[in-house]
Structure formats: C-alpha cells, structure tokens
Amino acid sequence: MENTTDFIRYPTLKGAQSVSGIWFPTQWFNSKQRRRLLIQYYFLGCEIYQFEKGDLLTFPSERMLYCERLEGWPLIYQNGLLCSTKLPKTNSQQLPQADLLLIIGNHISTYYFNDAVNVDPSLWVDLDGYQLLETKSYTINDTYDVLPDLIIESKSMTQIFDDKIPSPSPKLIEFIEQKKQNKKNVEQQISKQNIKFKPCSQRRESRIWLLCIAIFSILFLFSSIVTQNENLFFELEDNAYALKIVLVFIAFLVFIFIKFKSIIELLKLIKGIKQSVISDKIVVKSSAYFAKKLDDNPQNNKANYAQIANNTHSMTYRVNSLVRSQSTVNGGKLDEMMSIKDGIANIVPIVNPSNDIPERRKNHNRKPSRWRKYLSLFSIVSKLSHLIAFQQGNYIETMMKKFEQGNLEDALRYAIPLGADSDSKGQAFGVPKPRNKLSLSESVYGNSSSINLDEKLYQHLQSLYRQSFEKLAKENKVEQAVFVLVELLNNLQEGLEFLEERKLYKQAMELAIARDADPEYIVKLCCLANDWHKAIMIARRDNIFANAILILEKTNQQLANKLRLEWTNTLAEKAEWLAAIDTIWPLTQYRHLAEKWFNYVDPLNPKAIVKRFILKPDDALDKLEDSLSIIKNTPSYYQKRLDIAQEIIAQQHVENLKSLLCVLINHIVLDAVTYPNTLTKFDIARLIAFTQDQSIRVDIPISSLASLKLVRPCPLFECTTLQHISCPEVGHRAIYSMVVLTDDRYLLALGQAGMIIVDRTGKQLTHFMIAADKLIISDNKMQVLALAKCGDYYRIHKIDLSTKKTLDLGIIKFQHCHEEFDGINWTIINNNYIEVIDISSKLSVVWRVDLSPNQIEQIARNESDELYLTLTPNNEFEEFHYSRSNRYLTHRGNIDIEPGVNKIAISKKQGVLFFKYDKASQRILFKPRNYRFYQYKEIPLNLSQEQFDTMGILSIDCLAILQVKRLNELGSDIYFYHYLSNSFKMVIDWHSSDPFSIFCSMNECCLFDKQGRGLHINVNENKVTLLSI
Template structure:
C-alpha cells in the first residue's frame, strides 16, 4: 500500500452514480463519528473493513446514490476494483491484485482486504442499558371467540306499555263468538253495493244464446233433410250424446275465448294504468248512507281538526282507491324476515343498542296479481268485496254504538302508500287483544277501499282518538294513532307531550323511527348509554342536538359534550373544538385539544384566529414565521388562503393573518399549481383592509397574472414512466400515506415507523404489525398482527402517540380504512361494523348468506360487496356508510366471454374479456352501461391475463402484469374514457409486490424495503428506500 498525505476534501465523483461502497477516512472523521456513519449507511449484506487510514463500507450490489449527498467518499467498480474515480487513462492492470484504489491529487493509494480487519457491527451495540420488556401475550384466553354485541331486539308493544291495555272479558269474547256463528249460519244477503251488469255484458250474454240457438236449428234442419239421419236420431242415444257434447264444446270454446280476451285486455289496461287489478271494497247501503251523512256533518269539523296537534293523518292516494292493511288475524302481525340481508341480534345485553330493522319492501307476488285478474274476469271480485264490506259494516256499527274497546278490536289499520302491498282475498278476523303490531305493513295483505269510504274510516278513527285522549286513556289513544292511523310521528309526539319518554323511546325503536328521533327520546328518557351508542353508530349527533335545542337546551348541551368527546376520540380535534366551543365552561378542553394539532396545520391556524382573534397572532408568531419564510411550505400558505375564503364571514378576525402572508400567497399563486382564481386573490387583498397592500398589488393588475393550474394524473396527456426504488434493507409489510409527505410503514415484528419523503425515520412504535388500517382523517391507525386465523389489533393515535391493545379477533376480510370509530370486517359472510373506541364490540351486522362474499370496496359514500350466489351468479350489494342502509342490490350479468370481474371504489364493477385473436384485453366499467368495451392497447398472453392483478384508484384501473420467464412485473395505470395509459411502472423484483389503494392515492411496496407513493390528484410520485 502506498501512503499519501494530501487527501482532498472533494471527491472526484459527482452527480448520480452506481455506488459500490463508501470510504470514511480518519482525516475526516474521528472513530465514533465513523462508526455512526457506517451504521447509518449499513444494510443487510454489507461488509465493513477497518484500515489504519479509514473504514470501508462495501455494498453487496451497486446502489444508485447522489454523490454530493453522501457523508463519505463514494466508490465505484472499475474492472473488479473499488475506485474513487474512473480510470480511463490509467492502465489499471498493474493494480489487478489490489482491492481498493484511492486517487488523491497525483497519488494512487492501493489497499488490500487482507491488511484490514473485518468488523461485525453488532459488536458496537451495547445492550446493557436497554431494558428487556415482556413481549405481548398471544395466549388463547385473550382471544374474542365472539365479539360482544351492542345489538338488541326491540321490545314488543305489550312490553312497552306494560300490559296497560286491558284484555277482553270472557263474556265479551263469548258474545263475539255467538255473533260470528249467527252470521255464518244465516244466508248471505244480496250485495246491494255490487255493480249491476252493464249493457255491454247483457248484450254479450244474449249474443251467446242466439248463437247456440242458431247452431241447434241448423243441426235439426239438416237432420230433417236426411231420413236416414232422422231415423238414426230416433233410434240411437249415441248420436244424442254426440250432439250434447258438441254443444258443450262450442259453449266451452266460446267461454274460454271470452276469458282469454278479457284477461289480456285487463293486463293491457293494467300496464297502461287504465285499470287496476285491485279489488275495491265499496260501502253497503247502510254504510253508504252513514258515509254521506257523516262526511257532510263532519266536513267543517274535519277541516278544523286537520290543524290539530295530532291530526296529520292524510294517507297518500292510491288511485282509484286506498287500502287498509291486515295480516289475516289482526293480532298476529309480526315483521317478516328476509332470507338474505337479515340482521342478527342478541337480546338482553347490557349497554346495548337497538337493532337496525331491514323491512325492505317486497314486490307483490306475481301469482297474486294474476289471481286478482282472474277473479275480476270471473266476477269473483264482487263476492270478495261483499264479504269484506260486511266486515267493515260490522266494525262501523260498533264505532257508532260507542263501544270503542270492542270496535278497536275490529278496526283495520289504514296503510300508507306502498306499492309492495298484496291484495287480500279473505276476510279479516277481530283481534283477541289490543296490541300494537310490530310490523310496518311491508308484507301485509290489504283491503282496497273506495276513496270516500277510506275518508269516513279515517274520520271515525280520528273521533275515537280524540275521545280516548280526553279520557286520558293514553295507551289506547297511541294505539289508534300508531296502529290504525299508521302515524308514528304523531304517536311519539303524543307520548312526549305527556312526558312518557321511556314508552316513546321503546316505541320509536320498535317501529324503527328516524335515528335522530330515537336519540332525542333516549336522552329525554335518561338512557344516555343507548343514546350515545346510536349517535356514534349513525353519526347523527349534530341533527339530534338541533332537535333537542328547540325544547330542552340543558339536555342538548349534555349531548353536545358527548359529541365533542366522541370527535376527540376520533382525533378530529378541530371538529371537536367547534362542537364544544358553545359550552363556555368547557373551553379549557378546546385549548387542550389545540395542543394536539400540528402547529403548522393551516386549518388550525385559521380556526384559532376565528375563535380567539385577540391573542392568536402572539401565540402563532413562530409558526407563521416558519410558514412564511420556508419555500417548501407553499402548499400550507395556499391552504391557508383557501381556508380564509371558505371562512370569509369571519374576515374581520382574519385580516391580521392575511396581513402577514398575503405577499407570499400572491407569489405562490403564480409559481405553484393551485385552484385559486383572480377573483379569490382580489377578495383576499380586500380582506386585509390595508391600503399599502392594495397599492403594492393593484387589483387591476390581477387580470394579467398567469396562474398555474393543477393537472391530475387522470387529466395528464403524457404517459409517465417510472422504475421501482432501490433495494432497502428492511421488509415493508404494509404502507399508508399520511399528511405533509409522511408515510406510515409496518415492519412486521420490528414495529411501525413514520418516515418523511426522504426515507428519514421520524417516529417508531414498538407494535408488531403486518397490516395497517388508516382512519379517514389519517390521525389514527389500526395495527393488525396476524396470528394464524386470528388478528391482534392495536389502535394507535398518531397525534397523541397513545396506543390501545384491543385484543384478538377472527375475520376473513376487512376494509383498509375506517372513520375513526366504526370499522367494517367480514366474518363468515357476515358484514360486521365494529366500534373500536376502547374495546371491540359489534354495533351492526348483516348476514349475506347463502351468498359468498368475494370482493369488497369502500368509497366516500358507500361500501360495495361482490358476492357469489349458490347458483354461481354474481350479486352486488351497496350499503350506505352513514346509516348502513341497503342502497342498491343487483345481479351482475355474466356476458359471453367475460373472464374477470373486479370491484372498484369509484367505477363500480370492472368487467374484463380476453381476445385470443388479437391478444388484447377488452375492458368496461359496469357503471358506464351505455359505453362499449375498450380494447386496451397492450398485447398480453393468455397466461399473463390469467395471472393479472386488478386494482383501481380514482378513475384509473391498475393492471399488474407479470413478465414471461421473469419474476419482474409491469404496472399499468389505465384510463377508460381516454383509452390510454397514464403511467407505467417497471417493478423489477423477485419478491411479491403489494399495493394499497386509497380513494385518490396508492402505495406500492415489497419486502425488499422499496416503497412508491402515487398521488393522483397532485400527479406526484415519491420513492422510498427503507
């Protein structure tokens, strides 16, 4: 080795080079500093050689690095030698036995590995001062075999009113049975309400008789002309039988033709809306007289009481009739359960919330529609209408006699306008007891009434309610309102006025009232646990508070406090501050929550100026100075401008903030991509109320400004090409993007780390994690560690750095995002919404069996599920995220040649075909129903198509296609409407690629420490090497 003493400070290698090692000379760094630098750049596979003149870090493979950013002397390979520069003019054959060449000035120094000491860096780490912590327990006794339920069945109406509605006396029931037997034994009276046969029907009947007579006359005339035939007729009974059968045949043919014609005519009129297949019950002679008298006498009274507090009983018209609902026997009304999408509930659970009902209206069965048409053709509808009219006549007589208790047992509920109801062909029976039905008549049988008849029954029920209300018979009055008049809201208001809050709450739960109404009644009934659980489940705190503030400000304030605490639990600090600010005695919590927000957060800065304009400028002086003077914080300045425009009604409080940043904002607008307009800039200048600013930046000059508008990846017209990042030395199991160019990485048993866009570590959580589930505001994360078929779950608050161990549960699939409180998992084909506040508990569940859930997706409004039916059909379900209602359900048509189906967040179901002739992929999103299949401009083999991975981000479809005879793959970002690739990524890795897709961003990573983040909105790509 040739020693040299004239080391130069600036190595000759510049720019980006394929670096094979780094030299740390003793003249530059002391011993401790060299060790720190070696550890900093060390990764798996590196070798360390310690010479007297310095330390050498040798990479296992060349790594592309920027030489000026290295804190050592970069080295490259030259003919198998590590060199500090390129040896283009020097014959390096004389140095072939050396391992390292360092060129300093005019001197060349050679080094041999045999002269160095091979160092193991693990010997440099002293573990004596590190405490040994006990590892997490994964014992079976901490596993949730079944999550605790926060779902219960609603109480029956008899339990709600605690048996206060009396049962009928035995004497009364015996009398009713005697009257029923007499009515059955007595011959039925002629139905005076039946419509007499019209002239058209009579003419058809006479025409039939004339045709039969002419046929007989013609037959006997021919017989007289032939004596042989007459002789046979006189002597043969066989011929007479033939004549008789011939007449019967002609008659039956005529009747069948008539029935078919009438049936098709009714069906045609039904489709055109001319006639209906509903059997309309008209009043009998007695009822008709009472109806005319009653409506005439009560006309003015009915109009007056329509403005009464409890008389909004109008039922939507069903032309030409209205209907009343019953289920055979009136006291056997129970809610039907759907075979699919049926909720499961656990009763009698402490601190439980009510089950969300799924009384989705069914369409009437087709055979009942046809049966109605046949009954009309055969004129059987008159008999059905007569029997039902007789029952209603009996009911009306009981009402008029004033025997309300008996009359109410005969009363039939008035249904709402519902196309899913089914025609009744039977006659209802009186109730055995007065009890509110738990069904909302979604699948009831119905009797259709004449419009005047319906109004008369409505007035009778109204009179009964008023009489019961005056007699303080609250339960019976509510029964009339809710059951007979089908008016839940007025029934709840009636109970609320009498301060029967508990009964009103349970009635609202049983009838599945609006969640806001249920929360309000739970608060008034002092059942706060149930109120908060429902409000958290459906996210309806704000609406419930608005309702409560009208009647009870104190209760509304208490609910507001719970709302603020819930928002704080979700790490939505600014929203929590807004919620609690009206409560002056709790503003100290708002100040505490301000401390959890990033001091450079644009929304937090604007919020503080709005809420505390007096001292905001002093408290935020340092933060504003950093934002103003840091060039890379242009996006924060633009976000502050956007927030000020959104909050312009507080312009007076924000003028001091604008005075500090207005010049920098105007400069950013013409320099960086943004969505501000010249009108917005003029408005911001006006908000400052500073004359000098208006002089420096005159509004007249704004028209000439050239604003830089953003261009998203979807709008880009040029295909962008990228290569995967360089290999790192830490395996990445999961990756999600945070705010401010930060990223959260799961490293398996090594824990969770937060890194910035330069791959520099910013925080470390010692929690084992194989998968990350990020909250919508990116302030909380669920860390999932796989334990066989189970997952151990930790919740991490990234703002407070607090972690909570939620336990171990079993599930098959889950959504990759959650709202901060509610998280959706898939367990045995059940969709379960879990409250993850402090412990795991199910707040909503729906079972899609026998369908098999195959794919799931989630966007800003809905959660989508692709399922496979037992008949190998694809069925699609959409559930609203806000209230978990089923918003859409449909079968996916399997077209000929369809090979692949995938789910997308914004495009719905994606359909793929493969054309063997052209070796091209044909693609169409199912949401674009009137578009054709696009042929993707890419040739792939059948094998590549079969193994192709499909994902989506925004309105781009991601195709992951493996190369033939190569472990690497290519990732294509395809846009359907433009039929073009927006981005192509070359991922040359032998390890499996993983992709996390958000709504407008995606992360690509593998277990070689490589990560790539793509922001579709900003058209920005960030590479990480961990």
C-alpha cells in the first residue's frame, strides 16, 4: 500500500538510535548481497521476513546503533509498528495499521508480516562438505540474565520451635511500664547509692595533700615577701590592677600544677594499658549482695567452677535495640575480655539472605571500636566508670534475685547471654533491659558490646544458668532448655546434642543451619532429618563427605552408606573415577560400578593400573596384559613406568603388587638412570625388596645401587642458561583457546569449527562438534567447559573427556571467570559479584559475595585460595583472599602503591607484584609485595617508555612473564623472568603481527593465536612443545 503525504520533515534516521530492525531493499542490494548482510547482522532471537521489494531483519530487543554506519535502512519501533523515521505525535493517528512503515520522500509504503515469507537462515548453510555425527539436541532451553540461587531454606528461630516459647506475662509488661514512669526517681537513687561506693584511694589522698602543700607554699612565699617590704602592700593596695595580676599569676601556677599532675597520671595510665598492667575496661565488681551470695556455699561453688577454671571471661550485650534488649554476656577476668562477632566485619558472603544458608561467621577477630576505647579510657580517668559499673551491677543483681526466687520465666528475660571466642565492638556504657520475648538471636550476637565481670561473678552466673537448664530439662521444657544452652550459655553444640537425644532432628537441623554450626554436623543432622537435598548440597559445597560419613558411622551405618553412595555419585560427576572407585568399594553390593568406572579410565593410566592390582589382584594381570606390554616395550612411555614406581612406593600394603613389580622392575631401574625423575636409591632398593624374587636380586644386587647415578629433573627456574625459542610455523586453523590434558595431549577450541584433541605432534585424535571460543579445564583435566560468546552472553557446554558425554548448561552473562574449576564448582564475576556456580546438571549459584563499591580488576587462583585485586572508589587498590574449601575471607588488605609504580599484577603464588619504569636507565624496577624488606631490583632489559606502557604481565610459579612489543618490526618478545635470581630463563620470539593469547595454570603455560600456532611450556619439567594446526 502506498500513500502520498507531506507532513514528514526528516524522512531518515541519523546518529545513535535505538534500532529495532534493518530493511534491505531490492533497489540497493541483489539477492546474494542481501543474504550476506542478513547473516552479518543476524544474532540469536532475530527474525527474517522476505518481501517482494526487500528483506526485513527484526531484532528481539532494541539496540543502540549508529545509523550512518549501517549498510541497510535502520528502523525504530514507534506507535506499535516499525518505522524508518520518527513520526510527529500530532499525526500518529493518521497512520495506517500495519507492521512496517517506510517513508521515501513524501511516499509512505506499508507492509504486513502476513504478506512476507519468514525465512530460517540455517537453511542457507550447506553442510555437505562437513562430517556430521549423531549428537544430542543442542536447542537452547535456558538463558540466564541472573543465575538462580541453589536454595536451602533457613527458618527463623520462631519457626524452628513453632512459637512454643511463651510471650511476656502481663505482670512483666506492667513492671516495665512502671519502671519507665519512675525513671527519674531511680536515677536519683542510683546517684545517691553511687556515692557510698565511691572509692577513696591513697593515691587520691596524696594528690590532695600535695595540692594543699603547693598552695600553702606559694602563699607563705608571698607573705614573706610582703613583710620584708612593707611598702609593697600599700603599693599593691593603691594599684588594684597590679593586685589582680598577682592573684591571676597565683591561680595560673595552681592550674599548671594540677594540669601537670593530671597529664602525668594519664600518661602512666596509658602506659599501663599498653603493657597490660592496667585494664582499660570498666569492670563490674562484687557488691555486698554479690559477696554474700558468692561466699554462702564455697564448696558448691568450687565444684561448679572446676570445669571452667581456665577460662577467661567478660560479659557482652546487644546494643542495637536497648528497648527490647536481647542481651549477651561473656565472662572474664579483670584484665581480659572475650568478644562477640559483629555481623559484618568485612565483605561477607550473601546468598539470598531471606531463605538461604545464613552468612558464615568470620574466622578472624574484629578490632574493637576505637571511639569506645577512648570513651572507656575517659570514663576511667574521670571516675564515671564507677557510675557505669554500679548501674550494670544493679541490673545483674536484679537478675540474680529473680533466679534465686525461682521465677525462671522472668529471670530468663533478664538473663544476659554468656559469650566466648567472639568479637565485640568494645566496652558497653549502657544498661541492658529485659527482653520482650524469649527467642534465639538470629545473628549470633552481631553488633554487640561488652560488660566486663570479675571471674567469680561470671562463674556464679554460669552456675545459675546451668542449674536453670537442668531444671527445665527435668520438666521436659525442651524449647526453654535449648534457649538457655544456645542463647545464654552460648553452647550451640550441647544444644544440638540435647535436641538430637530427644530425636528432634528437624529442629536441630534448622538451628544448626541458622547458627552456622560445623558443616559436618549439619550434614549429619540433615541425614537424620531425612532432608537429603540439603545434606548433599552442603557436603558438595564444602567438600566434607568424608568427615560427615565418619561421624554418621558411629551412630547409623545405614545412613552413612547412603551418604557414601551420594559421595560416589558426586565424584563420578567430576570424572574422578579412581576416587569414586575407592569410595564405592566398601559397599560390596555396588562394586559392579567400580568395574564400569575402570573402563572410563585410560588403560595406560599408572594410578588405575596400581589401583586394579590392589583391589582385584586375581584377574588384574590378565586384564592388563596388553596395557603392561605396551608400557613395558614402548621407550617413550618411560614416565608411565616411573609413575607406576612412585605409586607403588606410596602404598602401605604391597603384597598384591608383586606380580606388577616383577614385570617392570628392570625397566624402572633403567629409566631411573636414564631420564629425569625423583626416585632415590633407597626407593629403588625398596622396590627390588618388594618383588621378593631372588633372580631379580641376583640381576640387580642392592650393593650395586651405590654406584648408580640418577638423573634429577631441572625446572625452568633452576636452569643456568638462557633458552631461546621461536614460535611455531603458521597453521591452517584459528586457535581460540588451548588447554593441556594428560599424556601430552591438548584440547584446542576452533571457534565455530568445534573442538579437537591433538597429541604433541599436532595429530587430531578426537573432534567435538561444539562451538567454543574459550575453554575452562577442571583440576583433574578430565572435564572441560566450552564457552561460546554471543554478545554479552556465553553459551556453556560441559564435556566429560573420559566418557565423551556433553551437556548443554544454557546461556549466562558474566564479565570475568576463573579458567580452572574443581569439577563441580566454578567461579565467575558478574556485575562485581563473585559467584560460585554448581555446574553438575543445571547452573545455580551456591555462594555469592558483593565487593561493591570496589571494582574487580584482576583475579587469580592457586591450590588453596582465590585472589581478587580490586580498585576502590578512591582509586586505591585492595586485595581479597577467599579460601577455596570453605569460602571464608582469609585475608583482606589495602595495597600501598609507592611513588613511581606504574603497573601491578597479581600472582597465583607470590601475591601482588610491583613494576615501575626508570627513565634514566630505561629499565624496569621490580618488587614482590609479599617480601616486606625486599628492595626493588633492576630487570636486565632495556625498554622504551612506549614498550613499557604496552607491556603485558603474567605470572607462573616464581616466574614473571613479560610480553614486550617490538618498535620497528613486527612481532613480540616474551620474557620469562625469575625474580629470585634476577635473571631471564627463557625468551620466546613470536614473529607475527597477529595478536596472541597466553593461558597459565599452576606450572604450565600455553601460547596460541588465530594463525594455527600453539606452544606449550612445562615449567616443572622444562619441556617445550610446538604445534601447528
């Protein structure tokens, strides 16, 4: 349909616009050109419509594009239709109802999707020249903008005990209201009582006497001067101004004297606090009532206190809500205090706080609040500490009276929890108030401050709480008894055991999760409560299957066997077949799985060969006859023979390995003196003795081993000569990513051409028809994640290299990721969140932490920790170290950048590395941050300022890899710098103008580019492999 109109002032789009589609008219492009452009601009979710006068490409959502740079005609979505220009709002009602509106001059052309042909672009691809294999369907089912959390519901304390703890009584509410009305009278009474308890020490009396003596001496001196000069008095009397001067001078002398003494006393106090001679804590001491109660029955007290005689104590209470104080106490000696953890001491893990596992408590102490320390010091100097201690003591006295009167309900509302091994914000200056409801603290005393007690008073409180618990337990008041154990005595383990004894497994499980108990014990309680989903998730997250099974075996062997079976399945998912075989072997009814998993392992794997001889010695020699023959008769398999020897030496019971040793012992001894290895002469002698074969002892007498000269391996960083390596020749296929597998094999990502496994000569062994731009390898090198980038998203496939099975995990969005994972959990960086993803069958987040407002700049991963280098809003660097095992924050610290430092890099083993450029010498100065007294070293390499600015820096082991571009010619030089010896160990000449990539693991480094070149360096073995694909 065409109309004629003249109301369009600007019929085309210009500049950056939110484009929703592109029109390719037949007048501009022929059919081949249109098809090429459609493929060029096509991405996931687009639709193609072919009309008579052109082809239309529609986007699934608007994209910000520059109209002048597009080869087609940009379209925007306006007023419910695609349009080639912006329409005036006043004339929008005049437009016809259509799907596409094109304006050419003063002509309007309208099109309808029903008149077009919807084209599938996949039909344009000719696959006749490609080898197609039968594979699973790779239809995209899951696209994640935000990954779902792997949820473990954590109920509140009220839900755990079903509101069985009673609400406050009317008498208590009336009492609280009365206390509020009589607040002024109470304060007056406290101030009067405080006078009676005011100490008057000899030091204070001596200070007063010294002041009196000084004033008297000044007055006596002044009177003697007056008597000697009688005219002076009359002169002063006549001159009032001079008299004032004299009096002000005398007052000034007195003030200086008092100030001087106060400063001296304050300095002595500060020195005593630093030397731990004097405490800076306000201590609640025993009043007359306390002393009477503590001395009433010393024998009973001694018996009750025997179990805690070596504890240090202090008392803390929550200060975030003084109106409904849920108080906490830890007891302490006069000069010591154990504190309570604050809720957020540093950046802490957050995993859907409403219904997931609560945040773990920190395993490091939190420093007390500085202002509280200074205020406490001021109160001690000014004697306000006596008033504070008296008010806190009065509250404790009221609480103790209620316990002794037998009114447990009201007494427990006044009770202050005892704390231990926790952090605190510092000294408390207020007075706790009775809680409105008996409930367990959700945050484990977060945001708490301390009330300090002497040891006897603390022990008496602990005895009262213990007696209350025993009384409640005898009356079968389980909820109140657990409240006393967990909240007041701060004994979570005993509280969980108390619930477990009464077979309240579900309540115990929920309480353990909420209070972040030991994960092994949580898994045990989940199994007892028949909640296997939570048990498996926690065990997988913290890798604590073995410890949990040991705990369960003591009480319930059936549940322990079931958990062992789940552990086996988890190991099988990670392709750790030998570990899975070890785990399943005690369950005789499942040993058939072990035989199945043996078939997944490489038949030439040394560990698998030794494992089969140990577990199945009867048929091992027959089943492995071919494998042993290959290993024995192939000279290049010397490393496999040496690995078998190492595995045998590591075993405690070698009776079943005699036949294996007899087959290989001669070749092992020959390999030990021919190839680099770590065997010792004592190891070789043990191997010969293990065979118990007299003929072998005759052929290789032990006495002859003394003259053997064993070959020792020489890592790259121990080499004394500089190695020069040239990059490989140009290949025919672009390499997007490269990782190292076992047995001198490599996995290469070829983009849309899939992935291939090649040997050290470049020969293709296996081909996977899965698009991949980036590879993430597991620690055991048996699994890999293939990432194909599509805009800001990545499509992820998981490939098991032992079984050749693949799994489509969906599409997710992230910015950075670790290039290695443990087989189950993989860490990504998404919008400044560190997210640990469970990739077993479906992507889900098991742990998350937000480092905002810091921006993550660099990441690294070693055997124990994950390292993150971040940039603060103040442009300062800060590093975070998280443990891989339990995800605790093990270290957090600011990085002080010295003047002149131009580059910093993060190393997997050495932490942060500093580099700066010296213009005078045109050399690089280097220093590792971990070495505190390490001076900057001058790297023996001359560079220009431009080369230093464009230099790339990586790290592997104790080597720094410097990528330096050449100035006047094509290519780059890659230097392997050993900073401990301040020397270069290897230089790689990469004579190509095309960019290249480097992947570094713990002791291996791969270099590759899109010209088919690949280079592998094994740092430990000092081996270099060149590939051309």
